[in-house]
Amino acid sequence: MRDLSSSILRSISETLSRAIDLKPLPKEPYTYAEWKKCRAGLDYHVDIDHHYYSVPYQLLRQDLWVRITARTIEIFHKGQRVAAHTRSSGNRQHTTLHEHMPPNHRFRSGWTPEALREKAARIGPHVEVFVDVVMRKRTHPEQGYRTCMGVIRLAKNFGSDRLDAACERALFIHAHSYTSVHSILKTGLDRRRREKPTDGPVITHPNIRGSQYFH
Numbered sequence: 001m002r003d004l005s006s007s008i009l010r011s012i013s014e015t016l017s018r019a020i021d022l023k024p025l026p027k028e029p030y031t032y033a034e035w036k037k038c039r040a041g042l043d044y045h046v047d048i049d050h051h052y053y054s055v056p057y058q059l060l061r062q063d064l065w066v067r068i069t070a071r072t073i074e075i076f077h078k079g080q081r082v083a084a085h086t087r088s089s090g091n092r093q094h095t096t097l098h099e100h101m102p103p104n105h106r107f108r109s110g111w112t113p114e115a116l117r118e119k120a121a122r123i124g125p126h127v128e129v130f131v132d133v134v135m136r137k138r139t140h141p142e143q144g145y146r147t148c149m150g151v152i153r154l155a156k157n158f159g160s161d162r163l164d165a166a167c168e169r170a171l172f173i174h175a176h177s178y179t180s181v182h183s184i185l186k187t188g189l190d191r192r193r194r195e196k197p198t199d200g201p202v203i204t205h206p207n208i209r210g211s212q213y214f215h
Contacts, residue, residue: 034068043145044100048073050090052143055083057102092177094143101140113141116148123155124164126171134176150178158185165190 038046044060045052053073055064059082067074068087075083085095113135120131130151135144155163166184170176175184184190 031069036066036068037063038066039063041146042149043142044102045094045096045143045146046075048087050092051088052092052094052146053083053085054094054096054100056100094138094140096140096143101142116145116152119152120148123152123160124167126164126168127151127155127160130167130171130176130181133171137176147176147178151181154182154185162190 036048038048040046040055040060040062042060043052044057045054046064046066048066048068053075055075055077059077062077064082065076067076071087073083073085073087074081075085083097083100085097088095116131116135117128121128131144131148134147134151135141138144151163151167154166158166162185163181166181166189169184169189170181173180175181
């Protein structure tokens, strides 16, 4: 009986000893995170859940890893963190840090707002106006590059004439996005003649007093 009690006491002592040696709890609570591999676009932003976050412009077209939490976006290149942002909603807007922007708003030779306008003008006048409007609506012209280049590339699949007509319709309805222009082309709305607003028919009714009533 005495041996059994000693065994129990030793077991309790060893358990307490191990408990004392336990490491302290981390200062920060565990945060759930997801990882996504992506590539920085021509506008030096990455697309995360339909919102665009900037990275240093030197990393455009580079493969990156993004750590996504409920509150933050962290971007890594070759194991090194190169950018951190507060997470925003998927509103297709841009979060851009000034230090990520290229000098004189240039990415490389030829990539300027003027160059994009020239590319668009070669397709059609309405494409040129559309590209100009997209860049002017952004805080920085570069933030519109992704949309502009996407729209310009649509000429390969749909042709210059159709793309110019689609941009004309998009401008008319104030739809300044790649998705809008692509939808117009996909549904064939560019081929339909835009209806001009007309005055409604004259309504006659005994309770409606004409202009001569007060004379």
